[in-house]
Amino acid sequence: MSPAAEFATIDAVRDFNRFYTNFLGVLNKAYLDSPYTLTDARVLFEVGFRGGVAASALTRELHLDPAYLSRIVKRFREDGLIETTPDPTDARSQVIKVTEKGQVQFEEFVRRSRAQIAGYFEKLAIGEPERVVAAMQTIKDTLGMDRTTASPAIIRNHRAGDIGWIVQSQARFYTEEFGWDDRFEGLAAEVAGKFLSNFNPQKDRCWIAERSGVNVGSAIIADGGDGVAKLRLLYVDKAARGLGLGKLLVDECIRFSRDAGYSSLSLWTNDILDTARAIYVKAGFRLTAEEKHRMFGPELNGQTWVLDL
Amino acid sequence: MSPAAEFATIDAVRDFNRFYTNFLGVLNKAYLDSPYTLTDARVLFEVGFRGGVAASALTRELHLDPAYLSRIVKRFREDGLIETTPDPTDARSQVIKVTEKGQVQFEEFVRRSRAQIAGYFEKLAIGEPERVVAAMQTIKDTLGMDRTTASPAIIRNHRAGDIGWIVQSQARFYTEEFGWDDRFEGLAAEVAGKFLSNFNPQKDRCWIAERSGVNVGSAIIADGGDGVAKLRLLYVDKAARGLGLGKLLVDECIRFSRDAGYSSLSLWTNDILDTARAIYVKAGFRLTAEEKHRMFGPELNGQTWVLDL
DNA sequence: GTCATTTGTTGGACTCAGTCAAGTAAATTG
DNA sequence: CAATTTACTTGACTGAGTCCAACAAATGAC
Structure with a gap:
């Protein structure tokens, strides 16, 4: 940090400390009686x-x-x-x-x-x-000094608002990171909306990864017909990368698809998403189709991956 | 916030308070000597x-x-x-x-x-x-926001993630407040998704009310065909009620619909939403149809309102 | 085995932060 | 103009928390 920036930064901390001292003072009145x-x-x-x-x-x-x-x-x-x-x-x-x-x-x-x-x-x-x-x-x-004790993430089924959260977080991420346009958010919202509208607990499921009450990841299994399960909207937030949540979510998807009696699990993704692809490969998915497209603005390489269950 | 999510969130805050109390305790030793x-x-x-x-x-x-x-x-x-x-x-x-x-x-x-x-x-x-x-x-x-002197809300067009935010916030609100089920979120997501997929800047528009970087309200105008504009997904967050944002958003919708050459503006709502209805009445909308339905779980009175432009 | 250190406990003096009650003087209200 | 409210001041007091010193008992280092 440069000394000039330092003062501004430090004074911001001091300001926050004054504020939070006050805040805690109010909260601590709880013990008064x-x-x-x-x-x-x-x-x-x-x-x-x-x-x-x-x-x-x-x-x-x-x-x-x-x-x-x-x-x-x-x-x-x-x-x-x-x-x-x-x-x-x-x-x-x-x-x-x-x-x-x-x-x-x-x-x-x-x-x-x-x-x-x-x-x-x-x-x-x-x-x-x-x-x-x-x-x-x-x-x-x-x-906090000890860096090892970051709070753990849990994986749960979806609740009200989670579908909207999935659309929002993915749209923001792909727009910022890869410059995708509105159409991606439109597609994601439609896919997610249809998922909820046609929701069948035996065949469909949505998982949310959550850490201290904050959503940080998602995955969806939807019925694609003909015994094929579709894995959709897999996402792990920047704030929670590197914890193995992606793998955990995909494993969850595979297990559920098997238990639900699907014969295969299929997903569509784009080749620029390296970490996701690595997870699919490791889980045993194989690439069955590939095509260039411009659905979301920039040219992309769409890929279909399939796993036999 | 749902009670289940609430505990995780609140306990995270309590945990932080414990941590920061300690931190401040250490800092305040500065005055000791x-x-x-x-x-x-x-x-x-x-x-x-x-x-x-x-x-x-x-x-x-x-x-x-x-x-x-x-x-x-x-x-x-x-x-x-x-x-x-x-x-x-x-x-x-x-x-x-x-x-x-x-x-x-x-x-x-x-x-x-x-x-x-x-x-x-x-x-x-x-x-x-x-x-x-x-x-x-x-x-x-x-x-710390002193909500009375809070920074004013601004109204802007939508950006990446806003559609997801609309779905999320409405789903949470109607679920908590009126016990609506998943199907509402599904419908909202589909409607919002189609809006983006078929987006035509001349005929469609989405407004977001924002206050210090946080979304607090929304409204959408979509082309309903035959010269009819559809007002959809009007919403003002709990945190920003009573500031006249709902009226502001509806006024914006009416002005745009007029400018875009629509001959009338139509919307579908439910009669339990009193404040919204008051805004529609004041703006000159008239009730043209009403029917009971159970689209989202509890029995509701669906209403169609129309304004000639 | 000795010596220093760590883990507690207790007593007493002390300070800090805050409360309560009463009082003065000026300002505001009706 | 009387009554009430507001802006302070002072004295007397309390309870939370700190500091210091001394002590007992166990442990660790050499």
Whole structure:
């Protein structure tokens, strides 16, 4: 970073810190009408979340004074929220766990905290919460020291709005990356719309890859007739590349197609999409047809791949 | 947001809050080896940044107790960091300003704070600081928006991904609000897809209402044949209701349809959508047909409205 | 086996941040 | 003009959190 840019960047961070200090201050009022303080809640949360922590780990994790923590632990033990047992591997240390009563209190904290945030998010436009979460993820992943603990992705079936999301994200990506025009989005929307309109749970399926509530990938299996399943709209967002999500989605598609009784699985793609092609090849697909076209503006090499099930 | 998606999103926010509380805790140690506290710094910063503030403004801005602030101001005055002069327009109030000495201390605070953050940023890869700052901007703009003084909405033509956004936002809204099923999203996607596939700039148009980079509304005019324009997919997001965007979009539709040489403008809607209907009535549309249907699950009253141009 | 280190616990003094109540003086409202 | 509200000030107080010192017991390093 150049020094000039540095000041602007740093002051932007300082500005954000002032803003977020305020924001957190408002949120933390949630604990006001309980007999516990914010620090109490943080300790109980940490103990409840992991299960069986040493006091020394807590002081490091939460940046608390050992003396202070010791007193909090003592109070919690007297209140019956946690119990401590000596650590068998290190007799100096002790293992701290929540009791059932502690678990109840812990869940109460979680409930309150969630309600607070939900109150804020209610006022937001569709898609805004996801943008915020994605931004938070970016900050945490970048500033957080240990890079290994990025939150994992899950794969689930589609819900309301997901089809629209698929169209939107693919259209943006192919337009920005390859300069495809409107017609691609039109085709994607039509394909996706027909998929939903003719949806048959036995023969059709849509998978969404999601990470901390944000959609990051998709794949669709639709009935192509004559025992052929069509794999469509495979996509993994830039933010989630390199995690093997593409392969996971394709595997899911193959398994489902087999179980649904299809005899083969077919897909249409364009040869510029290298990573996707690599996944198809690895999964055993073979190229059955190829033709140049200009369906979306630039000249492209359309390819049909087939896998016998 | 659906409740299921909500938990993942909210817990991601809670996770970030825990992380950032820690991060801020570390940063705020910057004031430790100065004779001033974090609150002192906040006060001096606010006074230094604006110049000539009333005490009451400070209490509001920094969420401080008047008594508490009064003492801080007193101490600062004794230390020669600030000076207070009576407000000529209101003798109860006083104007607080930094002295030269105060300015020096203020700059020292800024320097320290910057050094702290710079220390963190030194370890980052090229481009990462910018990503972090952009993410912070997103969070601040989304959460911190004082929605009353919010940046105004603009209306523009569609871009890549907007059609997908329309499908997504409408599907989510009608599913959550009225319990409509998948078939609505399917129909919306097909309609929107056909619109793009057959797009004719002379006869078709799509408007997007946007506020600080976020889509908040939409409307489409498509050629219905026989000189009839079809108004479709009118939508204003929850976050932007009450700003008259719906009317603005409909007006835009009417003007375009007239200019494009259509003889009438027709639209299909459902009677439960009260605010939309009010807009149509006001614009001069008249109800020409009505029929009960169950296209999207619950029983609905479909209505066709027409405006002669 | 000794010595330094780590993991806790306890006591006491202290500061910071904030609350509460009461009071003064000016401004605003009816 | 009286009553209420607003802008501060002061005193008395509290509870959260920090700092320091001392201590016990176990562990690790050499």
